[in-house]
Amino acid sequence: MRQFTLATATLAAVMLAGPVLAEIKVGVVHSLSGPAASQGIPQRNAIELALPDEIDGEKVTVIVLDDATDPAVAVRNTQKLIDGENVDVILGPTATPSAIAMAQVATEKKVPLFPGAPVSLGDDRDYYLFNVPPPPVKWIIPTVTDMKKRGVKTVGFLGFSDAWGDVTLAALKEHAAEGGYEVVAEERYARADSSVTGQVLRLISANPDAIFLGVSGSAGVLGNVAIVDRGYEGPIYNSNGVFNADFLTLGGDALEGLHGNIGAIAIPESLPDDEPRKSVTLDFIRAYNAKYGENSADAISGFGYDAGLLLTDALKLALQKAEPGTQEFREAIVTSMRALDRVPGTHSIYTFKDPSWPWGVGDDAAFLVEVRDGKWVLSE
Numbered sequence: 001m002r003q004f005t006l007a008t009a010t011l012a013a014v015m016l017a018g019p020v021l022a023e024i025k026v027g028v029v030h031s032l033s034g035p036a037a038s039q040g041i042p043q044r045n046a047i048e049l050a051l052p053d054e055i056d057g058e059k060v061t062v063i064v065l066d067d068a069t070d071p072a073v074a075v076r077n078t079q080k081l082i083d084g085e086n087v088d089v090i091l092g093p094t095a096t097p098s099a100i101a102m103a104q105v106a107t108e109k110k111v112p113l114f115p116g117a118p119v120s121l122g123d124d125r126d127y128y129l130f131n132v133p134p135p136p137v138k139w140i141i142p143t144v145t146d147m148k149k150r151g152v153k154t155v156g157f158l159g160f161s162d163a164w165g166d167v168t169l170a171a172l173k174e175h176a177a178e179g180g181y182e183v184v185a186e187e188r189y190a191r192a193d194s195s196v197t198g199q200v201l202r203l204i205s206a207n208p209d210a211i212f213l214g215v216s217g218s219a220g221v222l223g224n225v226a227i228v229d230r231g232y233e234g235p236i237y238n239s240n241g242v243f244n245a246d247f248l249t250l251g252g253d254a255l256e257g258l259h260g261n262i263g264a265i266a267i268p269e270s271l272p273d274d275e276p277r278k279s280v281t282l283d284f285i286r287a288y289n290a291k292y293g294e295n296s297a298d299a300i301s302g303f304g305y306d307a308g309l310l311l312t313d314a315l316k317l318a319l320q321k322a323e324p325g326t327q328e329f330r331e332a333i334v335t336s337m338r339a340l341d342r343v344p345g346t347h348s349i350y351t352f353k354d355p356s357w358p359w360g361v362g363d364d365a366a367f368l369v370e371v372r373d374g375k376w377v378l379s380e
Helices: 037-050 071-084 096-108 124-128 141-150 163-174 197-205 218-229 245-255 276-292 299-318 327-339
Strands: 023-030 058-066 089-091 154-160 182-189 210-214 236-238 259-262 367-372 375-378
Touching: 023 037, 023 071, 023 299, 037 058, 037 245, 037 276, 037 299, 058 071, 071 089, 071 096, 089 299, 096 124, 096 163, 141 210, 141 236, 141 259, 141 367, 154 163, 154 197, 154 218, 163 182, 163 210, 182 197, 197 218, 210 218, 218 236, 218 245, 276 299, 299 327
Parallel strands: 023 058, 023 089, 154 182, 154 210, 210 236, 236 259
Antiparallel strands: 259 367, 367 375
């Protein structure tokens, strides 16, 4: 476990006299304020648990910046970390719009990036991206399977009016043919909105067999509760972005029975003992709760922990190939990530061998779960 240096938006350049020892510099950009803070803070906290103070005698220095859930701030932070601090690698950000913006800067500079929200640039720049959160096209598979089993033929969509809403809707539509359903209504709202009454009324008036929400975090409570309050009785499905502690607390009884897709961290006790993710997940939950309070560990924090575990393994290998603080070391981190094979985390089992596939997960990335008695449990 390590302690972080929390930097402000303006980084001061400090020149020290005398020799400077080599050190591994890790940049972290997450939403510690703004609408996505309920997701960013747990990821930052979990990264702290995963990263050691040193690796093979080399000091690990971590610089944390808050992007305030603003893509423009995320880009400035990325530039400061790369050009001002010469970091070897960056973890984050939290929200998809910021992830897309940061990925363009980091990959242009050839700095490995571990996004906290799934992102792909769709070309060879993906070589420098290592997503821990699975892509929507993968985590949505349990929902598609369940809807097909229920005989769902029409689906309504309610999502954020940003990139997260875009990618979740695209995944829903991509699986439509094999799932045997049609998306008959599409509605959006902003993360900071205080009402979605109009959108929900239009959505329900389309009379869909099921509703899927492309939302995340505490801002996702609004849409879910509004649908329930309007008396909708069909199945309600959510993305893997709603699995933070605040979501269930804020939604309360209104969320009972709704479905979601998530990795092992939401239901570790339901997994068999020989499932490799089980022990990793239980160890993480104990450590996180001990540091941040009982029942504070959640699925969102697990993404940060998995990123830290993977990076630690890659750094151990990279140190055998190059010196920290050099472009050669950044490239060594990339090639070391490609060498890792089936590393169990709190969500998935990760392999990043294919440089054109920046996700590291397969079709088994998520489980179908539901809210029962105020807790996420494995769906029957």
